Amino acid sequence: MVLxxxxxxxxxxxxxxxxxxxxxxxxxxxxxxxxxALAVVFLTLSADFLAMMQIIIYAGAILVLxxxxxxxxxVGNEPVERGPSRLSFQTAPSVAAGLAALALLALGVRNAxxxxxxxxxxxxxxVASFGLQLLTTHLFAFEVTAFILLVAVIxxxxxxxxxxxxx
Amino acid sequence: MQIPVxxxxxxxxxxxxxxxxxxxxxxxxxxxxxxxxLMWNAGNIAFAAFARSFVDMSGxxxxxxxxTVAAAExxxxxxxxxxxxxxRPHVDVDDISIMRG
Numbered sequence: 001m002v003l004x005x006x007x008x009x010x011x012x013x014x015x016x017x018x019x020x021x022x023x024x025x026x027x028x029x030x031x032x033x034x035x036x037a038l039a040v041v042f043l044t045l046s047a048d049f050l051a052m053m054q055i056i057i058y059a060g061a062i063l064v065l066x067x068x069x070x071x072x073x074x075v076g077n078e079p080v081e082r083g084p085s086r087l088s089f090q091t092a093p094s095v096a097a098g099l100a101a102l103a104l105l106a107l108g109v110r111n112a113x114x115x116x117x118x119x120x121x122x123x124x125x126x127v128a129s130f131g132l133q134l135l136t137t138h139l140f141a142f143e144v145t146a147f148i149l150l151v152a153v154i155x156x157x158x159x160x161x162x163x164x165x166x167x
Numbered sequence: 168m169q170i171p172v173x174x175x176x177x178x179x180x181x182x183x184x185x186x187x188x189x190x191x192x193x194x195x196x197x198x199x200x201x202x203x204x205l206m207w208n209a210g211n212i213a214f215a216a217f218a219r220s221f222v223d224m225s226g227x228x229x230x231x232x233x234x235t236v237a238a239a240e241x242x243x244x245x246x247x248x249x250x251x252x253x254x255r256p257h258v259d260v261d262d263i264s265i266m267r268g
């Protein structure tokens with residue numbers, strides 16, 4: 001219980017830090033802390049395998065990709081937002097829209113039925129039951145995911161491997 | 168002592184709005200991508216919370232698939248950013264507007 005609320009505070013603070021920091025590297029560091037706290041939240045939901053995947057795939061692979069691109073691209077010049085924004089008039093409306101959406105979501109959350117407190121089976125969220133479900137019940141989704149990854153690999157090689165860019 | 172599903176949904180909603188507002192406010196494409204990652208993860212919290220609430224592993228499997236698709240999305244989007252960076256010294260998404268309607 002206490003763990004959950006600590007993680008919640010960490011999640012929200014680092015989330016705000018990610019979108020508020022000027023340097024992209026600071027955003028990435030905030031995102032790493034955010035994802036680690038999220039893995040702990042998954043543990044409180046008895047989703048052991050997901051917590052591991054969160055750390056390995058997200059904090060391990062995707063964020064390293066982000067860091068790699070940032071270090072690759074900002075050797076000589078910082079990609080810091082410079083100059084006055086040409087869309088400065090959209091700041092107030094977007095914050096207002098965010099608050100309105102938050103109010104709408106809070107209304108929905110308030111109407112959520114409390115869970116009946118059904119006892120979870122002992123292997124709920126374990127690697128064994130997760131793998132069994134993934135490779136039997138959800139086999140088609142698993143295959144489609146593999147295909148999506150293949151398409152992504154081909155697309156990245158086509159786009160980033162090109163010598164001359166015309167657009 | 169189980170934490171009620173509504174608490175998880177509240178955290179999920181707050182995190183999603185943080186990501187959405189960040190996406191609207193920032194002009195650096197890499198930071199905007201990170202805001203998108205925040206939104207993916209807010210959805211993942213809701214999926215995992217409902218999976219436990221209904222004692223159904225399908226929600227957790229969907230989180231796994233969402234993580235995979237997020238990885239693919241990040242790879243493609245970063246490739247696009249690299250392409251744009253080769254052409255321009257610094258990137259502001261307001262500059263990349265040749266495909267506007």
